Amino acid sequence: MRRKILVTGGAGYIGSHTCVELLAADYDVVVIDNFSNSKPAVLDRIAAIAGRAISWHEGDLRDRALLQRLFSQHHFAGVLHCAGVKSIPEAQQFPLKYYQHNLEASLTLLDVMSQHGVHKLVFSSSATVYGEAARLPYREESPLAPNTVYGRSKMMVEELLHDLVQADDSWHIGILRYFNPVGAHPSGLIGEDPNGQVNNLMPHLCRVAIGRQDALSVFGHDYPTPDGTGVRDYLHVVDVAEGHVKALQHISAENGLITLNLGMGRGYSVLEMVRAFEQVCGNHIPVRFVARRQGDLASYYADASRAADILGWRAKRGLLEMCADAWRWQSNNPDGYL
Ligand code: NAD
Ligand code: UDP
Numbered sequence: 001m002r003r004k005i006l007v008t009g010g011a012g013y014i015g016s017h018t019c020v021e022l023l024a025a026d027y028d029v030v031v032i033d034n035f036s037n038s039k040p041a042v043l044d045r046i047a048a049i050a051g052r053a054i055s056w057h058e059g060d061l062r063d064r065a066l067l068q069r070l071f072s073q074h075h076f077a078g079v080l081h082c083a084g085v086k087s088i089p090e091a092q093q094f095p096l097k098y099y100q101h102n103l104e105a106s107l108t109l110l111d112v113m114s115q116h117g118v119h120k121l122v123f124s125s126s127a128t129v130y131g132e133a134a135r136l137p138y139r140e141e142s143p144l145a146p147n148t149v150y151g152r153s154k155m156m157v158e159e160l161l162h163d164l165v166q167a168d169d170s171w172h173i174g175i176l177r178y179f180n181p182v183g184a185h186p187s188g189l190i191g192e193d194p195n196g197q198v199n200n201l202m203p204h205l206c207r208v209a210i211g212r213q214d215a216l217s218v219f220g221h222d223y224p225t226p227d228g229t230g231v232r233d234y235l236h237v238v239d240v241a242e243g244h245v246k247a248l249q250h251i252s253a254e255n256g257l258i259t260l261n262l263g264m265g266r267g268y269s270v271l272e273m274v275r276a277f278e279q280v281c282g283n284h285i286p287v288r289f290v291a292r293r294q295g296d297l298a299s300y301y302a303d304a305s306r307a308a309d310i311l312g313w314r315a316k317r318g319l320l321e322m323c324a325d326a327w328r329w330q331s332n333n334p335d336g337y338l
Helices: 013-024 041-050 064-073 088-093 095-115 149-167 201-209 237-253 270-281 305-311 319-332
Strands: 004-008 028-033 055-058 078-081 120-126 172-178 180-182 216-219 234-236 256-262 287-290
Touching: 004 013, 013 028, 013 041, 013 078, 013 237, 028 064, 064 095, 078 095, 078 237, 088 095, 088 149, 095 120, 095 149, 120 149, 120 237, 149 172, 149 256, 172 237, 180 201, 180 237, 180 319, 201 216, 201 270, 201 319, 216 270, 234 237, 234 319, 237 256, 237 305, 256 305, 270 319
Parallel strands: 004 028, 004 078, 028 055, 078 120, 120 172, 172 256, 180 234, 216 287
Antiparallel strands: none
16 A cells, blocks of 8 residues: 655645655655646646656645545645745735745644644745854754745744644654755656746746746846855755655654755856856857845855755756756746646
8 A cells, every 4th residue: 555645735846846756756646736826737747757647636725624625535644745835025015925825824734634643744944944144054953034924934834843843742744945946857747837927047047048038137246156146056856856755754754853954055156057057958048137136145055964964865966957957848838837
């Protein structure tokens, strides 16, 4: 009998790649997603890559009755909680939406899990929980002081999870703090397909490369970094997905709570990303230097050694592979999932 895992937000960018790796590791997968930032078409693509279908339910995590039905219907060995909303500027404008989808949804999920005796959870957190004050590289014990609503919504869930474990040692919890996941599955069948406004660097690079945007706006070129542009710790989304499977296996064997950075452990600047992308796509990427983006930090990257020591996990795929896979996805699916 295969163990069955619930993946919340399993139709999203990270969730979909994680489903593929779970299926490859011989788990059964059930997805719940409200498709607010994804499309059901991704589920067929996951099945095509994995060679077997997954079951899925359309619905919102805040719908307690739906969750109750789901947990009564299936016996879950654990939950990977990837659902959430993630736009930093949108969160500043609509904090209630962010606390509802990130915090309230997590509360409802945890409550229903608890009622059904499911105590294994891996939570998608973010490097944005670290504050400006933290020294580089960010370590898991670095101070948390997020400067955005989005970051605070993630930190609050982390705090809630700590309280839960303190109160009840039957919980097994993994908190994964992702740095900057990019790229796509090497098949070119699944990738990042954001609805509405795009904020992140890689989708913008893809849009310029394919001609949907005339130039990349580079936010600031006077940062105290080697070339003046912002530095981030980019890692391949398939490495992130593999990290989930390893984290799930680890927490399944050990109770308590573990927090792990998922990053490469080094940073690349915006201009380094542009050059790498040009190399793989063969097109020139025009850039336009514009003002810094409000709230952006100059540079941050992970100390990823704890995940290596505890899970035996490392981000293996390099920058050119990240860009080549993102480009394959973009050129095979210029309009995303239809
Ligand atoms: P995504 O938007 O592609 O996926 C999230 C999925 O959750 C979407 O399919 C969306 O429809 C669904 N969803 C949102 N609210 C929901 C709700 N209330 N009920 C049910 N489904 C809901 O985002 P992603 O990039 O895959 O990110 C996954 C998680 O990782 C998020 O929690 C995000 O905050 C976190 N994260 C992402 C990044 C990144 O750069 N992509 C970095 C750090 C952390
Ligand atoms: N960035 C940019 N132009 C864009 C989008 C992003 O110059 O159109 C820069 C941004 O200022 C940051 C880096 O690229 O230095 C990564 O930005 P992203 O939004 O992808 O990640 P985050 O800043 O949230 O870590």
